[in-house]
Amino acid sequence: MIIKIDNLTKCFGDFTAVDHITFSVGKGEIFGFLGANGAGKTTAMRMFCGLSKPTSGEGRVAGYDIAKQPEMVKKNIGYMSQKFSLYEDLKVWENIRLFAGIYGLDGKQISRKTDITLKRIGLMNEKNTLVKELPLGWKQKLAFSVAIFHEPKIVFLDEPTGGVDPIARRQFWEMIYEAAEKGITVFVTTHYMDEAEYCNRVSIMVDGRIKVLDTPGRLKDRFHAKNMDEVFRQLAR
Amino acid sequence: MKDDVTIINCQLINKAQALKDVSFEVKKGEIFGLIGPDGAGKTTLFRILTSLISADSGQATVDGLDVATDFRELRKHIGYMPGRFSLYQDLSVEENLQFFATIFNTTVEENYYLIQDIYKQIEPFKRRRAGKLSGGMKQKLALSCALIHKPVVLFLDEPTTGVDPVSRKEFWEMLKKLKTEGVTIVVSTPYMDEAQLCDRIALIQHGKILSVETPEKIIAGFPKKLYQAHSENNYLLLLEVRKNPEVKSAFMSGEYLHIVFNGEADETVPNLKEIGPSIEDCFVYLIEN
Structure with a gap:
């Protein structure tokens, strides 16, 4: 298991943001972590990534205890969010150099892998371009490549495709499948319910609890819904 | 008006x-x-x-x-x-x-x-x-x-x-x-x-x-027939289907692949089924052609 979460809880004063959640995610799995705005997804994700200490409960991510070994967790995961992932005022190669360096890769390794990565995602010609000059879809491809550059066991994607057009979204999901095929576990949040259908399994969080967790196909059967949007709406309200 | x-x-x-x-x-x-x-x-x-x-x-x-x-x-x-x-x-x-x-x-x-x-x-x-x-x-x-x-x-x-x-x-x-x-x-x-x-x-x-x-x-204006297909591993199927010269375009779409053929559909693609296009399929098709 790459993620193993047991009764994890986070309280802020008398408000329980994450309320005794328990689940696990396997190697190479694409796991969708869904929920309405304010359901507690971000708080939970911050704990999984070793950025926030749980109030109670336990969790292991990439083999490390999220409360006791947060630094080891951070070293062994990748993270990308729509809100922040790259430095706009750095060039494409500089962003790769910076993040790979932070993860402890040496200079030689980095330069060799930079070209391979850029060729694969079709951005070789943009190596010296400032990130802020790239279209949003390209930035996202690059951000994802940067997030998995150090070959983590798992990558967390927090609303990676917000505001991206359908073509760029489909291409992005191909990259996710490619990574999963290589054995990287993908943990993703999204507000696009059609994207939930790309996941192997999804959970839906409501008011700090995981209300359901299953494959999209079985959830649709269970709620007699023709798509995940209907499942979501039945649960979230 | x-x-x-x-x-x-x-x-x-x-x-x-x-x-x-x-x-x-x-x-x-x-x-x-x-x-x-x-x-x-x-x-x-x-x-x-x-x-x-x-x-x-x-x-x-x-x-x-x-x-x-x-x-x-x-x-x-x-x-x-x-x-x-x-x-x-x-x-x-x-x-x-x-x-x-x-x-x-x-x-x-x-x-x-x-x-x-x-x-x-x-x-x-x-x-x-x-x-x-x-x-x-x-x-x-x-x-x-x-x-x-x-x-x-x-x-x-x-x-x-x-x-x-x-x-x-x-x-x-x-x-x-x-x-x-x-x-x-x-x-x-x-x-x-x-x-x-x-x-x-x-x-x-x-x-x-x-x-x-x-x-x-x-x-209604979608110019071709649209098919869906799926297998145990859709990503590998996608790579396979794209090599097929009869395939004009192939994309992941949730649990399925969406495929448009140049001519007749290749029935050897697993679980192939003709479907009606969505607005998204039309959008992708129009933008790419």
Whole structure:
């Protein structure tokens, strides 16, 4: 298991943001972590990534205890969010150099892998371009490549495709499948319910609890819904 | 019928965001969708129509007012919700609304009926600073502020990006209600299920309008047969299918691949089944061809 979460809880004063959640995610799995705005997804994700200490409960991510070994967790995961992932005022190669360096890769390794990565995602010609000059879809491809550059066991994607057009979204999901095929576990949040259908399994969080967790196909059967949007709406309200 | 928005040959030469010969008309009371890839020119078009920047050539009128010469009057007739949250983060919910009412020389009370369904939902938080609201609540406040002077035309630039599916649904129900009040709405969105809810859609790419149609006609106009397929490992199937010379295009779409063939369908592809295209399939097809 790459993620193993047991009764994890986070309280802020008398408000329980994450309320005794328990689940696990396997190697190479694409796991969708869904929920309405304010359901507690971000708080939970911050704990999984070793950025926030749980109030109670336990969790292991990439083999490390999220409360006791947060630094080891951070070293062994990748993270990308729509809100922040790259430095706009750095060039494409500089962003790769910076993040790979932070993860402890040496200079030689980095330069060799930079070209391979850029060729694969079709951005070789943009190596010296400032990130802020790239279209949003390209930035996202690059951000994802940067997030998995150090070959983590798992990558967390927090609303990676917000505001991206359908073509760029489909291409992005191909990259996710490619990574999963290589054995990287993908943990993703999204507000696009059609994207939930790309996941192997999804959970839906409501008011700090995981209300359901299953494959999209079985959830649709269970709620007699023709798509995940209907499942979501039945649960979230 | 009087046209609320008429754009004729509006041209903007501006390195990254050029618009080229964009022409269309929007009818009164219509929900008109602007759909296109990132960087297609949607936001530029919104800014021209709301008189915030000027076109290099061409002409546009909104509610009979020229966007270049009658801009002072025009601004009283329109509401604009930009893509980026642009209310005053340090003012409370209530203060933001009062502020926008005041600068338009009206009061919150005068047009309250127009926003009450929306505003009621955020009223319990009326003393909270706008910057502290959740994504869905910010959108509701921004919409209330854009509506408080009772505009004839409402411009919404990606109003639901980052908003959860339930709040998105509510937001669109509000738009439908505004339509019954006679408000004309021009809206852009990256969500194809929302595109389906518009009366007509303009597809825009590289600053050009590819088509202006009702969603039904766009779907009916899909020129090929569309198939779905799936296997244990869809990613490997996708790589396989793409090598097939008979395949014109193949994409992941949720649990399935969507495939268009050059000629006859290749029946050896596993679990192949003909399906009706969605707006998203049409969008992808039009943009790529």
